[in-house]
Amino acid sequence: MFNRAKDRRIFVQLLSFFNAFDNVAEPQFRGVHCRPVADLHMPVANAFPSPASPQIRAVTAADVPALHALEQVCFDGDRLSRRRLRHWVAADNRVFLVAERAGQLLGYILVLLRRGTRLARLYSLAVGPAGRGQGIGRALLAAAEEASSHSGRLFMRLEVAEGNEAAIALYQQQGYRTFGSYPNYYEDDGNALRMQKRIRYRPENLHRLSVPWYGQTTEFTCGPAAAMMAMAALSADYTPSVSEELSLWREATTIFMASGHGGCHPIGLALAMRARGFDCAVYLNQHTPLFVDGVRAAAKKAVVQQVDADYRANARAQKIPVIEQEFTQVQLQAWLEEGALALLLISTYRLDGKKVPHWVTLTGIDEECLYVHDPDSDDEYNPLDSQYLPIARDDFARMSLFGKEKLRTAVVVRRARTG
Ligand SMILES: CC(C)(COP(=O)(O)OP(=O)(O)OC[C@H]1O[C@@H](n2cnc3c(N)ncnc32)[C@H](O)[C@@H]1OP(=O)(O)O)[C@@H](O)C(=O)NCCC(=O)NCCS
Numbered sequence: 001m002f003n004r005a006k007d008r009r010i011f012v013q014l015l016s017f018f019n020a021f022d023n024v025a026e027p028q029f030r031g032v033h034c035r036p037v038a039d040l041h042m043p044v045a046n047a048f049p050s051p052a053s054p055q056i057r058a059v060t061a062a063d064v065p066a067l068h069a070l071e072q073v074c075f076d077g078d079r080l081s082r083r084r085l086r087h088w089v090a091a092d093n094r095v096f097l098v099a100e101r102a103g104q105l106l107g108y109i110l111v112l113l114r115r116g117t118r119l120a121r122l123y124s125l126a127v128g129p130a131g132r133g134q135g136i137g138r139a140l141l142a143a144a145e146e147a148s149s150h151s152g153r154l155f156m157r158l159e160v161a162e163g164n165e166a167a168i169a170l171y172q173q174q175g176y177r178t179f180g181s182y183p184n185y186y187e188d189d190g191n192a193l194r195m196q197k198r199i200r201y202r203p204e205n206l207h208r209l210s211v212p213w214y215g216q217t218t219e220f221t222c223g224p225a226a227a228m229m230a231m232a233a234l235s236a237d238y239t240p241s242v243s244e245e246l247s248l249w250r251e252a253t254t255i256f257m258a259s260g261h262g263g264c265h266p267i268g269l270a271l272a273m274r275a276r277g278f279d280c281a282v283y284l285n286q287h288t289p290l291f292v293d294g295v296r297a298a299a300k301k302a303v304v305q306q307v308d309a310d311y312r313a314n315a316r317a318q319k320i321p322v323i324e325q326e327f328t329q330v331q332l333q334a335w336l337e338e339g340a341l342a343l344l345l346i347s348t349y350r351l352d353g354k355k356v357p358h359w360v361t362l363t364g365i366d367e368e369c370l371y372v373h374d375p376d377s378d379d380e381y382n383p384l385d386s387q388y389l390p391i392a393r394d395d396f397a398r399m400s401l402f403g404k405e406k407l408r409t410a411v412v413v414r415r416a417r418t419g
Helices: 061-074 082-090 136-150 165-173 222-234 242-252 266-275 298-317 329-338 393-399
Strands: 055-058 094-101 104-113 119-127 155-161 177-182 192-198 278-284 341-347 357-365 369-373 389-392 409-416
Touching (some): 055 136, 061 119, 094 119, 104 136, 136 155, 155 165, 165 192, 222 242, 222 278, 222 341, 222 357, 222 409, 242 266, 266 278, 266 298, 266 341, 266 409, 329 341, 329 357, 329 393, 341 393, 389 393
Antiparallel strands (some): 094 104, 155 192, 177 192, 278 409, 341 357, 341 409, 369 389
């Protein structure tokens, strides 16, 4: 590793062209993504040669000669030709940024935006020898992620030669994770690693409440964890804890489920939150007892039915509205705007292939996605991936139906009552 100062700052000019990337056309290309790199046989710069900070800006046609020259020094094969560079400069289905200092082009990044997907693809990133080791690659990547996110993309994907240590270190540092590999991917038959990062964490019109994230501590307490997140967001006096998590579960459980311990019943959760002073309403698209089909033994079915009947009776006694109709995404948005939060039951089938009912807390909504705090963190090193998890609206319509009966349910939670 060469010596690089950590505290240098690149002035990133955030560009006002983000919205121009919607409705993009399918790109015409054969992948040459992140090609074999040239061995420069020269030391990299370890200090700014000039006091002026590099700037990041949108590419223009006048940059093509300098970009072409950069291609020659940065890559050994699969180089972008002048013609391809001109094509991508003129295209609108891409993010194409350059870094320059005092009129000298130091590096560039090209990201392709494919129609009909939430994915952005990092097609090429290069910083010439004069700019290396000064944070320019990192700044270009951050600016391209931002622009791709503004154009509706949720994930950035890339391929990188498995021996390209500098680039792999950069991507890992910036939160990219390897999820596969392609053998013989490059012109020189080298293998490629496939890496991905979620680039949009928070919706544009985020719920005005800041919702703390709480990770469930057992596999059956997603409901309590989702409820605690909502209650903690709605009341500064409410503090989530493991003790609370287990208490809520005991108050709201169905006792049995398909396997393992029971999960939480929506009316059970509403009763438990009401007991803590919160206003709740339950939306249910069925009036028959919930989760009965999931258990096989007749004795267990009887228990689940009894629990369901008891919860419904308690809800009637406490005047908790149980509204037996479908809720809509328009309603979800309205609840958020009014300052309420919603616990949603989803099937994790589309997330991990398991048909398990799972409670999440709705934390935001925009034109394309619902955003949820998922109490189940699949990666303890990056809990951010479980916060403001974007679910495309179409996907949500399918994910929010559970089981054969196509149960759709939500618990709406409002601020603690004062009186
Ligand atoms: C990969 C590349 C874009 C990095 O650009 P850069 O501007 O020099 O990188 P930065 O200064 O922004 O470095 C950011 C991080 O990347 C990693 N990194 C960069 N160069 C590295 C090197 N030579 N060895 C190890 N790690 C390196 C480090 O984690 C670094 O963080 P740090 O400064 O906190 O240690 C540049 O080396 C390049 O253009 N290489 C040739 C083309 C290429 O490989 N492109 C990528 C194809 S997928």
